[in-house]
Amino acid sequence: MAGRDLASPALALVTCEDVSVVHDRSGVRVVALDRVSVRVRAGERVVLWGRSGSGKSTLLHVLGGLLEPTSGSVSFAGRPSTARDRATPHRGFGLGIAYVFQGSSLLPTFTAIENLRFAARYAPDDDGPGPDELLALVGLETKGNHLPSELSGGEQQRVAIARALAQRPRLMLCDEPTGHLDTDTSTRILALIDALHERFRFALVVATHDHELVTRFDRLIELGDGRIALEESKR
Ligand SMILES: Nc1ncnc2c1ncn2[C@@H]1O[C@H](COP(=O)(O)OP(=O)(O)O)[C@@H](O)[C@H]1O
Ligand SMILES: [Mg+2]
Known part of the structure; x- marks a missing residue:
């Protein structure tokens, strides 16, 4: 799979330094992130924990390029990177950043397999698993022709995960x-x-606010009111 060579524990894949995100709603300032610095290494498993409103989604959006921070800087694979670089896989860095959201974000008029094929269109040509194999990997080989509305919530999330892998x-x-x-x-x-x-x-x-989920991680980052309240590392 592309990027496997980058799964060296020492290499920082994405770094944000002193990142703040301030929303201005009719003159009311909401500080969603307050000078947060985070480094995620290649291959690392990070849990972002904190109650609702603590800034988890905002930080994910900054990391993934859905949101340009108000201040601070982000680097990807060692290079300074704008949100646009990270959000546009076929430009700039040719990245490979994938999201799985809380609810279904599948294209509703595309079948499961079509959702995967659509996501794979900018993926590098390599010998990694194709859409059919990925659907089998998540246990849905018989459901490729189903529309999202014909799948359960758990099945939709499996498709979303397979789509991310694509x-x-x-x-x-x-x-x-x-x-x-x-x-x-x-x-x-x-x-x-x-x-x-x-x-x-x-x-x-x-990102989660559920204690139960916090079992396996290399690094745990707890956010509180847009700041890092606690950071724990197992490596
Ligand atoms: N577009 C926005 N406009 C104004 N405030 C926002 C916006 N997005 C998020 N916020 C605020 O920023 C804070 C962090 O939100 P969020 O990152 O969604 O937290 P979490 O994902 O941990 O629940 C919250 O106070 C939220 O209301
Ligand atoms: Mg959230």
Whole structure:
């Protein structure tokens, strides 16, 4: 898989330094992130923990290039990087950043396999698993022709995970990936993400407010009111 050679523990894949995000709503300032510095190494598994409103989604959006911070800087693979660089895989760095969101973000008029094919269109040509194999990897080989509305919540999340893999991610960002699921399904989805991380070694950042989820990580970052309240490393 592309980027596997980059899965060296020493290499910082994405770094943000002194990043602040300030929203201005009709003159009211909301500081969503307050001078946050984070480094995610290639292949590392990071849990971003904190209660609702602590800034987890905002930090994921900055890392993934959905949001340009108000101040501070971000580097990807050792180079300064704008949000646009990171959000546009076929420009600039040719990155491979994939998202899994809380609810289904699948294209509703595309079948499961079409969702994967669509996501794979900018992925590098390599000998990694194709859309059919990825769908089988998440246990949905018989459901490729189903529309998202014909799948359960857990199945939709499996498709979303397979779709993320179709982009050959070096960085996978999961924003409360089990937020809409029951406990059993959540456990299975997290086990699946773990197994895929073991196999493909992308850097993984999982945002959650659920204590239960905080079991496996290399680094735990706790956010509180837009600041890093605690950081714990297992390496
Ligand atoms: N577009 C926005 N406009 C104004 N405030 C925002 C916006 N996005 C997020 N916020 C605020 O920033 C803070 C952090 O939000 P968020 O990153 O979504 O937290 P979390 O994901 O941890 O729940 C919250 O106070 C939220 O209300
Ligand atoms: Mg959030």
